[in-house]
Amino acid sequence: MKALRALRTLSSKPRKTPLNPTFFHRFYAAQPQEDDSSHTPSLSDSENGSDSVFDSTHYDIPTISSDSKPKIPQKPTWNTKYRSKADELIDQKKKPDDLIFKNSSLAKKLLEAAVCLPSDDEDEEDEEEVVKEEDQKALSVGIIGAPNAGKSALTNYMVGTKVAAVSRKTNTTTHEVLGVMTKGDTQICFFDTPGITLSNRGCPYKDFKVRVESAWSSVNLYDVLIVIFDVHRHLTRPDARVIGLIKRMGAESHPIQKRVLCMNKIDLVEKKKDLLTVAEQFKDLPGYERHFMISGLKGSGVKDLTQYLMDQAVKRSWEEDPFIMTEEVMKNISLEVVRERLLDHVHQEIPYGIEHRLMDWKELRDGSLRIEQHLITPKLSQRKILVGKKGCKIGRIGMEANEELRSIFKRDVHLILQVRLK
Template sequence: MAAPGRRGAALFQAVLGVWQLGPVAGREWATRLTLSLGFQRKCVSCVAGAASSGPLLASASRRYGQSSALDRFLGLCQPDSSLTPGVPAVPVHKDEQDLLLVHHPDMPENPRVLRVVLLGAPNAGKSTLSNQLLGRKVFPVSKKVHTTRCRALGVITEKEAQVILLDTPGLISPIKQKRHHLELSLLEDPWKSMESADLVVVLVDVSDKWTRNQLSPQVLQCLTQFSQVPSILVMNKVDCLKKKSVLLELTAALTDGVVNGKKLKMRQAFSSQLGTPCPSPAAKGPNTQSVGCPQRTGWPHFQEIFMLSALSQEDVKTLKQYLLAQARPGPWEFHSGVLTSQMPEEICTNMIREKLLEHLPQEVPYNVQQKTVVWEEGPSGELVIVQKLLVPKESHVRILIGPKGHLISQIAQEVGRDLMNIFLCDVQLRLSVKLLQ
């Protein structure tokens, strides 16, 4: 087997050459290409755990799944009205995803681009909103905090506009990062994303009565440090509010009564909380300079306000059209077939972790280590995945397996369904639980 780097280079050069062959010759050549790269069918060893397998999906290329990126390159994909219009699938193989990410963007004559950073407190709904904007679930979502562990990139491409979404971890303080032994990426990544942002979307969960009255000190510090970057406020989960009048009060508090340079003519709410102290130097992000920070609960420089539910397609569509309209003239960064920069195995691991967070109690899911041992094509062309879940305690093994193995089976089935929607091919997922040695 050739080294991965040389295999990827060979694939890239070969695909450039096949464009001149035409559809019929290209189809035959593509089959030989996948065999030469080691994607041939292999026997799957028996692994204890659960399996999920759904109906086989019709495909122009069974080997790569329906409407794969390679199919689009070769002109082999067939139209299918069941697919979400304009939303590409994620390739199932790393080589194909690598090829897609380095492929020259297929830009129109007048391309426009916008880099958007989503900021907010942990569990504000950033990943849910990102998935809805993309039209396909590629980021993990959980009610537990810190589901997103690092920067994740998603791409929306419509007509001449390309919007690049940077879904960041929830902003936390260095004190919390050290106290809970969290990855340094949770602290640093949002700040790194801001350096290349064209627009900042600040997300606030208005259903959380304990945090909704003011922006967190970390969000305010980030906005202050990068005050030259335009920003908008998205008030999420408005459908959970019984009294819609509360939205007016929250708007006044979160904007300091000013939107797009204009003073809001409404009573300032929560005046007793306006004296929130500035974050101490220790609570500021990395590489943050000391800047003046007036005592406030909100940010008076938002250009627009959106009130929505991230689960409502109609609400999200309005925000999506706004983002596309804000795109500026400039070259695209990605081919239109790119949906995310994440690798296929990374997406799978994150989706499994999402279900672990959802189904396991307290600290148990945070102590699970994941190891993918099989990622290959099965006998019928399905994607076969086997992943080991390693836990530090025997009690955790019993918890994760569940009575008669029902819990681990449920997790495998739920993740399998998600992966079929992401990759648009049949997926068989097997999970095994072992004690960490």
């Protein structure tokens, strides 16, 4: 939500569609916060020992400067004898058959692509051009689905950076996050709605209620609504509530909004004909303009979906500056990245109970970032699990997060994570 607000302020123009005015419960804050540890019962040194702190300067982490040393282009390491044999097989000169020719040229292209360095043309493709306001097109897209359906993973894949924590547990989307994809003259803003669910496992009731209400109230405000569900789960353990959601959203076509149904996680479905059975089940719903079979995590089918969305964009000036990643957004990303690592490494229900705060954010003279975050646990036992033996768990979380932040922000990052008791 903070990211959302921060990005909105970039635009001097008032937003035409008021997007989701509802108050979202904030699980964590992106603003550096006052350390109120003075108000909490103080810990003895042994309880709050140095192993509860991860400090990236204590580890041998490569720096941007060490990375940027000129790289000598690597020569292929294959044995030339085998290479010429492979060439021979691929060419199949003695059998000029159409299919063989197609396969061999495809295989050759793949080989070439695998060994060649990115060309200057590809670099240029990534460069964004200034698009005049009168030429701009825009689209707002909401993604709705049951918890764990893969909304965050799909958003991340399409936007291309970490905007929402993805995890194995449900209800990880604790606030609405805006992802912006700008390609050519078109800008698409994605709204990753918090899960609509009838089960409140893993999150307190009050929070749960706010989330459900806010998700429903935002549904009608988007130009396009993606209704997403986990098709693998649907085939193995169909959930009546998910079927209810799909049917409800597709019951009748919306006067303005276009709705599409996305069957996600197709990579997990072994028998592909099972997908057709599911498609058949929902094919008569008049509310959906298109059906897509996708894997938001692996990317299959996402290109078609993205193209469909690009085609829906209308002449409207962009809401967001495509060139700027504001500090506010960076702060949120730093929290999301750490949270994602946390969810990956701590398999108990702990991540939902801890408070996650950004305590300090500084851009240093050399351009690097110093980021300090605190993980505050309600129980000592939880703090111990998070810290791990001699600090190995928090160390691992910190190392991985530091590395990822460095690659997202393209600068050196000095990350400090402190685990402490409430």
